[in-house]
Amino acid sequence: MNTDPTVADVVAEALVASGVRRVFGLCGGHIQELWDALVRRDVEIVDVRHEASAVYMAHAAAELTGELGVALVTAGPGLTNTTTAVSNAGVSRVPVLVLSGSTPRPQVGMSAMQDVAQAALMAPITRRAESVRHQRHVLDRLSATIRAAQGEGDEPGPAYLDLPTDLQTENYDGDLDRVAALVPYRLPPRPPAAHQVDAAAAAIRRSRRPLVIAGRAAIDASALLQEFLAATGAVYLDTGESRGALPQDHPAAVPAMRARAMREADLVIVLARRLDFQLAYGSPAVFSGASTFVRIGRYREELSANRVGDVEVCADVRSGLQALLDAGARPVAPDVAWQEEIVTENKERVSRLAERIATAPAGDDGAMHPYTLIGAVNELVDDTTVAVADGGDILSFSRVALQGQRYLDCGPLGCLGVGVPFATAAALTHPERRVVAVIGDGSFGFTAMDVDTAVRQGAKAVFVVANNEAWNIERYDQVERFDGRLVGVDLPGVRYDLLGQALGAHGERVESADELGPALRRALENAPAVVDVRVTRDAVSPDYLSGLAEVPPYQALRAWNDAESSSTVER
Known part of the structure; x- marks a missing residue:
């Protein structure tokens, strides 16, 4: 048996040296050499039932x-199956390395099995995409791909590399000391320029009603963020990606006052966050009181996309906040009454929401309200729980009501189907924590087979299916805007609990609110588990009421779209 290291061995060694200890994937002939090389180095391989799930789990x-996620998939359809999940990681700016095999070099261009232009296919949806053709390039290009995924030179996101199968089996004749010298890549701090700090500090001193909006990078700067909010008296809005940066009961956090805070703040400080559709693209028609935007971030998209920052601070969040604190940046004449009023009203609204969750009526069909389901789930949530929300209708309710300091959802791509793989990966990543996913019945169907992955891997996740037997946002839209012509929106009669049981999970069906709490507790005790909960389709979701289903021309929400349409402010 040949004991000389192959290219596959060297790639596996390089991944281990780079800190990779777990890979999500689905095996196939074009990656068997690399697959086995990883196994021989005790890298855990979580094998899934669909390649998209491998990328979702890595995501x-x-x-x-905060580390690199790695997915390993085979060539051709193995790779093409990942494109939705790769796009989701790209829009969400999450560092994922996707590795694949490809056609043996002597067969390229001959209509070989599973031969497609893989790098060309991945290029538009990744930060870097490349097919390696010679072993002398393997280490350099693997390193460059990892760094691209982690945000060197551009925003973090997915990056792609493939190796032909015959290259994987070649004996490696390069310098093995280079492999041994590899270390995990860490994006270095990026301190801000002094003149940018001065300009931002001056804007803060002039402000009276500052608002801070954060992206994911704020999670790793939580203590500094809290110190900055205390110093400036700013109110704070998180977004889906920054959930967890502050305790949910932090006094500066005003999630229930989002519209008013966006409308009335005179200074908006944006931390490493794109001004995408979820933030009305930074529109002056929506942020109508804001004379100044201070944007802090590493990358162009965080500094100038959609609305150029009046002050741009090119820095990582931690360095930027520390510099502003050191500069004594705080309002000279803050509108304390406004800040106190908005915080007080936020508390009142949160209290009213809690009351609404506790008293939400059943529908005319006798099924429970989605808020009843979410309220029961919240009873199980503690300070370490990872909460996952996936769906259309149920995500809309969950976004405002589901508790959980760490929270994952479909993200800005609106990528339904993430619930099962996200929760499975969360349970494997944090086996000491409770992991609960609230998933719409339609969304569950996209990746339900990966309940089997959770069972085989021992991932103690609870998958709670909110079953209203419909794609309910679209169903309401067809009722109200298309004369009730219901086509393709009903999903009647499916027993998701029985599907879970068939896949080896604990499964229960719940039709009564009285049964819900005990069923969820049994699910936690016997996870992985699928709890199929009948909820009413009569409850109209916040997203539907906001006009999201209409897909308005200028803004995602009807109120924002109306403001944009009537605005005479040039952007």
Whole structure:
């Protein structure tokens, strides 16, 4: 038996040296050499039932740890199956390395099995995409791909590399000392320029009603963020990606006052966050009181996309906040009454929401309200719980009501189907924590087979299916805007609990609110588990009421779209 290291061995060694200890994937002929090389180095391989799930799981692991997530998939359809999940990681700016095999070099261009232009296919949806053709390039290009995924030179996101199968089996004749010298890549701090700090500090001193909006990078700067909010008296809005940067009961956090805070703040400080559709693109028609935007971030998209920062501070969040604190940046004449009023009203609204959750009525069909389901889930949530929300209708309710200091959802791509793989990866990443996913019945169908992955891997996740037997946002839209012509929106009669049981999970069906709490507790005790909960389709979701289903021309929400349409302010 040949004991000389192969290219596959060297790639596996390089991944281990780079800190990779777990890979999500689905085996196939074009990656068997690399697959086995990883196994021989005690890298844990979580094998899934669909390649998209491998990328979703790598995505969730990366979000929860801040480390590189790795997916390994075979050539051709193995890779093409990942494109939705790769796009989701790209829009969400999550560092995921996707590795694949490809056609043996002598067969390229001959209509070989599973031969497609893989790097060309991945290039538009990744930060870097490349097919390696010679072993002398393997280490350099693997390193460059990892760094691209982690944000060197551009925003973090997915990056792609493939190796032909015959290259994987070649004996490696390069310098093995280079492999031994590899270390995990860490994006270095980026301190701000002094003149940018001065300009931002001056803007803060002039302000009276500052608002801070954060992106994911704020999670790792939580203590500094809290110190900055205390110093400036700013109110704070998180977004889906920054959930967990502050305790949910932090006094500066005003999630229930989002519209008013965006409308009335005179200074908006944006921390490493794109001004995408979830933030009305930074529109002056929506942020109508804001004379100044201070944007702090490493990358162009965080500094100038959609609305150029009046002050741009090119820095990582930690360095930027520390510099502003050191500069004594705080309002000279803050509108304390406004800040106190908005905080007080936020508390009142949160209290009213809690009351609404506790008293939400059943529908005319006798099924429980989605808020009843979410309220029961919240009873199980503690300070370490990872909460996952996936769906259309149920995500809309969950976004405002589901508790959980760490929270993952479909993200800005609106990528339904993430619930099962996200929760499975979360349970493997944090086996000491409770992991509960609230998933719409339609969304569950995309990746339900990966309940089997959770069972085989011992991932103690609870998958709670909110079953209203419909794609309910679209169903309401067809009722109200298309004369009730219901086509393709009903999903009647499916027993997701029985599907879970068939896949080896604990499964229960719940039709009564009285049964819900005990069923969820049994699910936690017997996880992985699928709890199929009948909820009413009569409850109209916040997203539907906001006009999201209409897909308005200028803004995602009807109120924002109306403001944009009537605005005479040039952007």
